[in-house]
Amino acid sequence: MPLINYKGIGIKDGSLNDVENAIEKAKRNNKGIYAMKVLAGGYLVEDILRSISYITNNKNIDSLAIGMDSLEEIDFNSYVVENSKLPVDKNALSKNSKRVIHIEPWCEGCKNCIRACPQEALVLEYGQAKIIHEKCVRCGYCVSACEDFFIKFLNIREQ
Numbered sequence: 001m002p003l004i005n006y007k008g009i010g011i012k013d014g015s016l017n018d019v020e021n022a023i024e025k026a027k028r029n030n031k032g033i034y035a036m037k038v039l040a041g042g043y044l045v046e047d048i049l050r051s052i053s054y055i056t057n058n059k060n061i062d063s064l065a066i067g068m069d070s071l072e073e074i075d076f077n078s079y080v081v082e083n084s085k086l087p088v089d090k091n092a093l094s095k096n097s098k099r100v101i102h103i104e105p106w107c108e109g110c111k112n113c114i115r116a117c118p119q120e121a122l123v124l125e126y127g128q129a130k131i132i133h134e135k136c137v138r139c140g141y142c143v144s145a146c147e148d149f150f151i152k153f154l155n156i157r158e159q
């Protein structure tokens, strides 16, 4: 279950090339490969076609994991994987939802995300990062700054 995405976001102690080589070696040794963090915690969702194609074009990878929380997302992602292109209605996912930043309760308070936020939309509170939603422009810099993927984009359904 290697962490891999086309930008190498979140890879520690090595490069994207190192991970690709390790995957190749594991495959040669008959291991099943299940790619994780393909969209880097939502940071690459605007580039989903390239992100998924990077994985599906790697013959050493057998499967991939993408977090999904609605039927629309399942249909959308399945279409992209099966057809290697975006659905005609590219905005299908965003019609009834909005993207917000979510910080996991196990944030360790290292402040990397706070330093990366150009909008000063993150603060440290009780030893953990906290978002000020009114200031957030959803640029995603904080998502890629947290090496442990404790910050994610979530699609929130609007009533």
Ligand code: SF4
Pocket: 103, 107, 108, 109, 110, 111, 112, 113, 114, 128, 129, 145, 146, 147, 148, 150, 151
């Ligand atoms: S970078 Fe991650 S661990 Fe560090 S403060 Fe931000 S959310 Fe917490």
Ligand code: SF4
Pocket: 101, 116, 117, 118, 119, 120, 121, 122, 131, 135, 136, 137, 138, 139, 140, 141, 142, 143
């Ligand atoms: S998405 Fe951008 S503006 Fe919002 S908290 Fe993260 S870095 Fe700041």
